[in-house]
Every structure is written in C-alpha cells, then in structure tokens.
Amino acid sequence: MAHPTPPLPFPTRASDAHKGDFGSVLLIGGSRGMAGSIALSSMAALKTGSGLVSAAVPDRCLETVASFHPGIMTLPLPDTDDGQFASSATLPSTQSLNAVGCGPGMRTGAGSLRIVEALLQQNDCMRLMDADAINLLSEHQLLDRPALPRDQSTLVLTPHPGELARLTGVSAGDRPGQIAAAKTLVEKHGLTIVVKGGPTVVVGLESAADNRNVIEHVNNSGNPGMATAGSGDVLTGIITSLLGQGLSPWDAARLGVFVHGLAGDAAAAKHSQPGMTCAELLQSLPDVIHSL
Ligand SMILES: NC(=O)C1=CN([C@@H]2O[C@H](COP(=O)(O)OP(=O)(O)OC[C@H]3O[C@@H](n4cnc5c(N)ncnc54)[C@H](O)[C@@H]3O)[C@@H](O)[C@H]2O)[C@@H](O)CC1
Ligand SMILES: Nc1ncnc2c1ncn2[C@@H]1O[C@H](COP(=O)(O)OP(=O)(O)O)[C@@H](O)[C@H]1O
Numbered sequence: 224m225a226h227p228t229p230p231l232p233f234p235t236r237a238s239d240a241h242k243g244d245f246g247s248v249l250l251i252g253g254s255r256g257m258a259g260s261i262a263l264s265s266m267a268a269l270k271t272g273s274g275l276v277s278a279a280v281p282d283r284c285l286e287t288v289a290s291f292h293p294g295i296m297t298l299p300l301p302d303t304d305d306g307q308f309a310s311s312a313t314l315p316s317t318q319s320l321n322a323v324g325c326g327p328g329m330r331t332g333a334g335s336l337r338i339v340e341a342l343l344q345q346n347d348c349m350r351l352m353d354a355d356a357i358n359l360l361s362e363h364q365l366l367d368r369p370a371l372p373r374d375q376s377t378l379v380l381t382p383h384p385g386e387l388a389r390l391t392g393v394s395a396g397d398r399p400g401q402i403a404a405a406k407t408l409v410e411k412h413g414l415t416i417v418v419k420g421g422p423t424v425v426v427g428l429e430s431a432a433d434n435r436n437v438i439e440h441v442n443n444s445g446n447p448g449m450a451t452a453g454s455g456d457v458l459t460g461i462i463t464s465l466l467g468q469g470l471s472p473w474d475a476a477r478l479g480v481f482v483h484g485l486a487g488d489a490a491a492a493k494h495s496q497p498g499m500t501c502a503e504l505l506q507s508l509p510d511v512i513h514s515l
C-alpha cells in the first residue's frame with residue numbers, strides 16, 4: 224500500500240560498512256517499575272540502525288533491561304533503595320558516543336537531576352531529552368540557569384502535551400499556544416522540539432549556527448492507536464538512533480517522527496488501533512524501513 228512521502232531518505236549502507244559507521248548511542252533512564260521504558264527506547268534504536276546501543280540504568284534494573292534484547296549493552300549506575308538513580312550517579316563519558324537519549328522511566332530524584340544537569344553541559348554531543356528529563360528541566364528551570372551553554376543546537380526535546388505544559392506553562396489543551404511557546408524556546412536556545420500529538424509538529428531553526436529563523440514541520444503519518452503506553456519511549460530510541468547515524472537534529476526529528484508514525488500505521492492495520500501496543504509498534508519498524 225502506498226504511504227505518505229518521507230521528509231528525507233532513510234540512511235543507506237555502503238557494502239563495506241561496519242557497525243562503527245552507524246553510531247554508538249547511549250540511552251539513559253528506567254527505574255524499578257519502569258524498566259520497560261528504557262528497554263523500548265534501546266530496542267527502537269537497534270531496530271532503526273544504530274551500530275551499538277547501550278543503556279545506562281539503575282543497578283537493580285540491569286538484568287531486566289538486558290534481558291529484553293541480546294543486542295543491548297547495559298551500564299549499571301548507582302541506585303537508591305526504591306530503584307532510581309542515586310545522587311552518586313554520574314553521567315557516563317560521552318566522548319566515544321555519537322548520541323545520547325535520556326529520560327524515559329527515569330523519575331526525577333537527585334541522581335536523575337545530576338545526570339540531566341551534566342548532559343545539558345555536553346553541547347558537543349547530540350542529545351535527546353524526553354519524559355522525566357524534560358520534567359526536570361521544568362521543575363528546576365534548568366534552561367534558565369546562567370551556566371547553561373548558549374548553543375543548544377545539538378539538543379532535541381520530545382515532550383508530550385503534558386510535559387510541554389510543565390515546561391512552558393501553556394496548558395496541554397491549547398495546541399496553538401503550545402506550538403508558539405515551543406517556538407519561543409527554539410528561538411532562545413537553538414534547540415529542536417518535537418511537539419508530540421496527532422499530528423506531531425517539529426519546531427527547529429532553519430540553520431542552527433547563524434540563522435534564527437524558526438521553522439516548523441507537520442508530520443503526516445501516525446494514528447490514535449499510538450496513544451498507548453510506551454509509544455513515546457519508542458520515538459526516543461528512533462530519533463536518538465538517527466542522531467547517532469549523523470543526521471542533524473532537524474532531519475533526525477522529522478524522519479524519526481515519520482518512521483514512528485508509519486510503524487504505528489502498520490501496527491494499527493494489522494492489530495487495530497485499540498489492539499496495538501508499543502510492542503507491535505516496535506516490531507513494525509523493520510518492515511516500514513524496508514518500504515521506504
Ligand atoms: N513501560 C514503561 O515503563 C513506561 C514508562 N513510562 C514512563 O512513565 C513516566 C510518566 O510518564 P507519563 O507520560 O505516563 O506521565 P505524565 O504525567 O508525564 O503524563 C500524563 C499526563 O500528561 C497529560 N497529557 C499527556 N498527553 C497529553 C495529551 N495528548 N493531551 C493532553 N494532556 C496530555 C495528562 O495530564 C496526563 O495525565 C515517564 O518516565 C515515562 O517515560 C511511560 O512511557 C509508559 C511506559
Ligand atoms: N492521536 C494520536 N495521533 C497520532 N499520534 C499519537 C496520538 N496520540 C499519541 N500519539 C503519539 O504517541 C506517542 C506518545 O508519546 P508519550 O505520551 O510520550 O508516550 P509514553 O510516554 O507512554 O511512551 C507520541 O509520539 C505521540 O505523537
């Protein structure tokens with residue numbers, strides 16, 4: 224069946240390519256009770272082409288996350304008795320990484336705060352913040368801190384309307400107001416924001432370096448069957464994977480939401496909108512990439 228046109232082609236592979244050509248990415252998050260979230264992100268990164276995928280998780284979640292997929296490498300960080308990052312947890316070195324995705328299922332304790340604060344400083348690395356990483360930006364007004372590096376053009380945020388309401392103060396029901404508030408943040412910090420929903424809108428800068436023109440892109444794939452737990456965690460992995468494969472934040476965000484929506488459409492066609500879950504969304508990724 225014909226599908227909508229992708230905003231750009233999916234990265235292709237040279238015949239002599241090796242895994243180092245497709246990026247090493249790190250997903251940070253999860254907590255006891257929400258280990259599935261970061262596992263979903265990690266599996267989505269693997270299924271959209273990342274060469275190497277590691278998940279940094281609270282120590283006691285390691286076996287759970289590792290057992291979801293044999294391709295996921297795991298990195299245990301110190302944790303609290305209730306299974307979230309402890310205040311002694313630090314951001315792993317980003318030096319050998321091509322992209323980092325942070326936030327799903329992480330909760331918002333002291334360790335998570337430390338990690339997000341450190342990640343904000345790493346503007347030489349492609350980064351995505353979702354879910355609790357965004358909630359920490361809101362709770363502690365981290366984007367307003369004087370120590371924030373001015374250039375955040377390597378940062379992508381993927382809030383759902385509830386998270387964007389916390390970040391901007393504009394209520395989740397006011398879609399035009401939310402998009403306008405996202406544009407203001409983009410203009411101020413140079414970052415890219417994926418305003419999730421039906422349809423998802425990507426807001427970014429025309430040219431991150433020297434041009435402050437804010438532009439938007441409305442995604443044309445996806446369906447309400449995707450309003451199911453874990454859908455957004457899958458998107459986190461997809462966009463992080465594409466960032467790690469060398470796409471710009473603007474391209475990774477646009478292609479990522481397109482592929483995610485297309486996988487949602489394939490999952491709904493096979494399993495129905497009410498019947499599809501994040502598992503079918505994830506499983507559909509290889510087929511839809513094949514169809515591009
Ligand atoms: N398997 C897992 O471990 C899962 C873990 N998850 C994690 O659970 C934590 C909490 O995330 P949630 O997103 O559930 O909780 P939130 O409290 O952030 O979001 C839910 C609230 O946001 C508002 N909201 C969300 N979407 C909206 C929309 N389209 N229109 C209007 N209002 C909207 C509503 O007020 C809703 O009650 C995060 O860390 C997340 O990553 C979820 O991703 C679900 C799956
Ligand atoms: N009505 C809808 N139409 C299209 N896509 C939707 C719809 N509702 C939700 N989605 C998509 O599903 C995902 C939900 O993300 P999120 O709320 O973060 O889920 P979770 O945190 O449970 O993983 C987003 O990518 C969003 O765009």
Ligand SMILES: [Mg+2]
Pocket residue numbers: 353354383455456
């Ligand atoms: Mg989410």
